[in-house]
Amino acid sequence: MNQSDRKKFQEMLLAKQTELQNRLARRDDLEVQMSPDEFDARLQLVDREFQSGLLHQTALDLREVRAALVRIEDDSYGICADCDEAISLARLNVIPWANYCVKCQERIEIEKQQENVDERPQELVPSE
Numbered sequence: 001m002n003q004s005d006r007k008k009f010q011e012m013l014l015a016k017q018t019e020l021q022n023r024l025a026r027r028d029d030l031e032v033q034m035s036p037d038e039f040d041a042r043l044q045l046v047d048r049e050f051q052s053g054l055l056h057q058t059a060l061d062l063r064e065v066r067a068a069l070v071r072i073e074d075d076s077y078g079i080c081a082d083c084d085e086a087i088s089l090a091r092l093n094v095i096p097w098a099n100y101c102v103k104c105q106e107r108i109e110i111e112k113q114q115e116n117v118d119e120r121p122q123e124l125v126p127s128e
Helices: 003-029 038-073 089-094 102-119
Strands: none
Touching: 003 038
């Protein structure tokens, strides 16, 4: 990756960082409303939980963007954290904070899915 590419990705990441920081700053807009109607109260609870999940994901995304900016500074940006191969420019253009090449990311996601399957509670099977 040349210096021009690094600069371009740094600018993209800085813009994304600003966007995410602004989104987190608006978290104060979430207000807790009390409703005497039970149905409305449940809808408001679901909405608050959804908004809370979005804020959590935004914070995680911001952490990844900041980590990518650090990688730019220490010259490890664009190198897969797992196999040490170059991450394709096409992937970085889509996900500039990517820490893994496509092949390693796919493997990691499959492993996570398998872990989730293994951690699910086993259904009770009636004994014979």
